[in-house]
Amino acid sequence: MVPSEIETAMQSMMFTFHKYAGDKSYMTKDDLRMFMEAEFPDFLKNQNDPLAVDKIMKDLDQCRDGHVSFHSYFSLIAGLTIACNDYYCKNMKGKK
Amino acid sequence: MVPSEIETAMQSMMFTFHKYAGDKSYMTKDDLRMFMEAEFPDFLKNQNDPLAVDKIMKDLDQCRDGHVSFHSYFSLIAGLTIACNDYYCKNMKGKK
Secondary structure: OOOOHHHHHHHHHHHHHHHHHOOOOOEOHHHHHHHHHHHOHHHHHHHOOOOHHHHHHHHHOOOOOOOEOHHHHHHHHHHHHHHHHHHHHHHOOOOO | OOOOHHHHHHHHHHHHHHHHHOOOOOEOHHHHHHHHHHHOHHHHHHHOOOOHHHHHHHHHOOOOOOOEOHHHHHHHHHHHHHHHHHHHHHHOOOOO
C-alpha cells in the first residue's frame, strides 16, 4: 500500500526526530541544536540571535529535565507550520 | 535553496489542507470527509465506524460553526503522528 502524501509527511517528521534523538526517546539541547541547524538553517539565520536555540529549548523543556519529548518537538513543528500558513494565507493564497 | 526534509513535510501538510479547503481558510465536514477518505483510507477502514468522520468533526469543530481551521487540522495530524510514534517506540525502535 503506497502511503498518501500526508502519511509520508508524518513519517518524515517521526523519523527526523529519531534521527537526532538516536536510541533515546527524547532530544537533548545538543540534539535540538543539531536538528535546528540542519533542518531550519534559514530560520536560525533570520533570528540573528546566538541564544535562539537556548530560548526554544526553554520553551520546549516544560519539565526542566533537559529533555525534548516527541510531543514537545511536534508542538515546535506545529508552531512553525501555523506561522507559515498564516503568512501564506495573508500574502500568497488567491483571494476569493 | 533546497528545503530540508522537515520543511518539505511541513509544506505538504500545508498544501494538503488548502487542497481540500479550496479558496476558503477552513474545511467543512464534507472537505474533512474527502480529506480523510483520500489521505487516511486505512485509518477509516480500521475504525469500522460509519460515524468516524462525524466524531472527528465534533472533536475538531470547537467553535461549533462547522469549520475546521488550520489549527484544528494540525491538532488532528499531531494526534495521529503522536499515536504512530508511541507505537513505533514501543514495538519497533531498537531497545538501548
